[in-house]
Amino acid sequence: MSLHEFIAGLPKAELHLHIEGSLEPELMFELAKRNRVSLPLDSVEAVRAAYDFSNLQDFLDIYYSGADVLRTEQDFHDLGLAYFRRAAADSVRHAEIFFDPQTHTDRGIPFQVAIDGLLASMDRAEAELGISSRLILCFLRHLDEDAAFATLKAAEPWQDQILGVGLDSSEVGHPPSKFQRVFERAGDMGLKRVAHAGEEGPPDYIWQALDLLKVDRIDHGNRAMEDPALIRRLVEQGMTLTVCPLSNHKLCVVDDLARHPLPSMLDAGLKVTLNSDDPAYFGGYVNRNYEAMADQTGVTRDQLVEIAINSFAGSCLPEADKARHISAVQAYAA
Numbered sequence: 001m002s003l004h005e006f007i008a009g010l011p012k013a014e015l016h017l018h019i020e021g022s023l024e025p026e027l028m029f030e031l032a033k034r035n036r037v038s039l040p041l042d043s044v045e046a047v048r049a050a051y052d053f054s055n056l057q058d059f060l061d062i063y064y065s066g067a068d069v070l071r072t073e074q075d076f077h078d079l080g081l082a083y084f085r086r087a088a089a090d091s092v093r094h095a096e097i098f099f100d101p102q103t104h105t106d107r108g109i110p111f112q113v114a115i116d117g118l119l120a121s122m123d124r125a126e127a128e129l130g131i132s133s134r135l136i137l138c139f140l141r142h143l144d145e146d147a148a149f150a151t152l153k154a155a156e157p158w159q160d161q162i163l164g165v166g167l168d169s170s171e172v173g174h175p176p177s178k179f180q181r182v183f184e185r186a187g188d189m190g191l192k193r194v195a196h197a198g199e200e201g202p203p204d205y206i207w208q209a210l211d212l213l214k215v216d217r218i219d220h221g222n223r224a225m226e227d228p229a230l231i232r233r234l235v236e237q238g239m240t241l242t243v244c245p246l247s248n249h250k251l252c253v254v255d256d257l258a259r260h261p262l263p264s265m266l267d268a269g270l271k272v273t274l275n276s277d278d279p280a281y282f283g284g285y286v287n288r289n290y291e292a293m294a295d296q297t298g299v300t301r302d303q304l305v306e307i308a309i310n311s312f313a314g315s316c317l318p319e320a321d322k323a324r325h326i327s328a329v330q331a332y333a334a
């Protein structure tokens, strides 16, 4: 069996996926037509050709404008289901997916429309594809603390259907400390906490995510590799990092996939997982990320198995479910 064939069947969890970032241009055009929204570009090919980014902000500008075609519960349902179908084809068994409510509420789409559409797609994914999933509500860090508190308040009726809160969008200039109080409140509500940190921002933002936001996972975390004391802390704490290689390459966080820090992260003893971030924009779903790392950095089959195990161990599944999935990975690899 080739390494690509091995990856194709390897059971895995995906822990870093922005559902709005799974909006493929084909679905974007379909929704634009359905909702009579005009798009600035006139073909799927032109849209794909525009996905050439030199940093995170470049991407975010296009990503937020693409999300404008999402208007109804059905749209969010269709978006979710399209992702789960792609994930099922990549042997994803469990997904903890981000959504950005403020991207929608700020253009007049009620919180309820986005969340109920996504929850309906998650129920179908479980019933029809056998994929379990949970939702993580992300605060947009370029907006202020009051807006984050208002979003958390809007989520209260769905509190039991939300796994946790996250922090995304423009990182530099928007440190985790800005959201310390809202994360404290989310913790009091019993929600899990994760945050993007160290994608473009400095190692200090990762320290802040750990010490001020008390996160359960770090999303990205690449720049931890600049700070040996931080690496020790992450290893000691057994902290899971949700690493996204194709994203890192497209957003110029790394200039060459062959020099991606993944092998040094594994050597340092970090609990790394591989994920697709915004697959419609970055050229591939989760298996493409595993393949890119196997092809370009030479990580071994055993290391890919370790990463798949980390993906379940670092999920928020109940312990018995984690153990069941990890046994399935080990049985597949044996």
Ligand SMILES: Nc1ncnc2[nH]cnc12
Binding pocket: 018, 021, 056, 063, 168, 169, 170, 196, 199, 247, 277, 278
């Ligand atoms: N990679 C990323 N970093 C920060 N915010 C995001 N929102 C969607 N993708 C993101």
Ligand SMILES: [Zn+2]
Binding pocket: 016, 018, 168, 196, 219, 277
């Ligand atoms: Zn992300």
